[in-house]
Amino acid sequence: MAATLDADPIALLAAVRRGDAAAQAEFFESHKDAVARQIMRMTGDAGWVDDLVQEVFIAAFSRLGSFRGDAAVGTWLHRITVNKVRNAWDSRRRRLARESEAVRPEVSEHDAPDDEVAAAEQLRQFYAALGELPGKYRDAFVCRVIEELPLEDASAELGVPISTVSYRARRAEALLAKALGLEASS
């Protein structure tokens, strides 16, 4: 019988490591919604969620042995998710380039998110522009601006110094504003 997360998280992780089915199920149930929410915020596409959730937990189950416990499990899963979404984004980008279907977003300054359709369209354009950013800028933007990680955590997650994270996030914002036609506002 596996330990429950509430009762003893360390025992639960040990049981997951051993391949205990009940522990794996509890671990999955405890974290799947947070992972799904993160994927949704990063991609804006509900169609990606199931596939990427599966990829994240496959990686987590197979690498739990290397989890050192020096970060919270949630942080560790967050990091795996960022990597998986990055891989998915890069694959899609390569596929679009091959198919010459890359969409360049065009937004009129006078567009306004008056209703749900307009709001959905703006989100689509936002994610299209985000997907076109160089990976290092996109990662920094996602961690800092979308996921609102503190600089120290984003730095640890991305493996670059704090000042680099900060610069990249600002650069990503500038590139996004330009791609969305928002830069000349004065």
Added chain:
Amino acid sequence: MTQPFSSEPSPRHPRLDAMIRAVRAQPAPPVTVQVEDIRAAASTRSSRRWWGALAAAAVVAVSLWAVRDRPTTSASLVAAADDPIAQPPVERVPEVADAAALRPRPSSSPSIEPLEGADEPASNEDGVMAVIGGRYRVQTTEAAMQVSVAGRVLEVSAASDVVVDARVEHSSFTVVKGAARWSKPEASPQVPGPSAKQLATQAEAALLSGRLEESVRLLRQLVQSHPRGPATKAGLIDLARLEKRLGRPGRAHCAYALFSKRFPSDARTPSVRQADQSLGQAPRCRGLRPVSK
């Protein structure tokens, strides 16, 4: 300075701000995948990796046997290493960064090459960011270069050994953690003042390291030396927030008022005016300073 303080205007475009809020507010979609699917997929992949590794070992063994009497070649080993079955994809695991970056900035662009396994320096329009602890070879047409760390600038000479934050040895330098000695560059009439972006970056570095007054000083310099630049818009808003945070609402008002005066048609101006009004006082200002009536 991408994170606004609460109830104050954001330095980013309001429409981008609105999109980001919409992104964050998206509800979590239902997850239909089951843990059994994950276990099954993990098991399949694990066995595929096992058989892949076995196949790779067999390929290597056969290759070694085949070439044992021939001149040495690593072609077959390289082929085995490139085999996607032999080498399952490895996910990049980020490491924890332990220090700030360093930016050499001579008047001519240097070429910087990492040595001894140092991390590749990242480039941006301000220069090249080298990583603390790394050793680099610098090729520049000048004998001296400027190095800035966390917003502070020092002049180092490539002709002498100077141990400060950057140890310079002929055409290479090593970034050393833990600064002990600083020297400021001598004022030179030929050298133009720092650019708006440089000042904004330095101000941010000062803010990140908790030197709020230094950040205020740099932002004021930015606003005064580059009155109309795009970095100045964000700089004025940041300055107003900082002044407010430091308990100087009069100065905060002056920064907001200057923004409204200089950029009346900017998309952020309405929220700037609103924030200004919420300060509750409106002294007369001369530039960025309140003046007594």
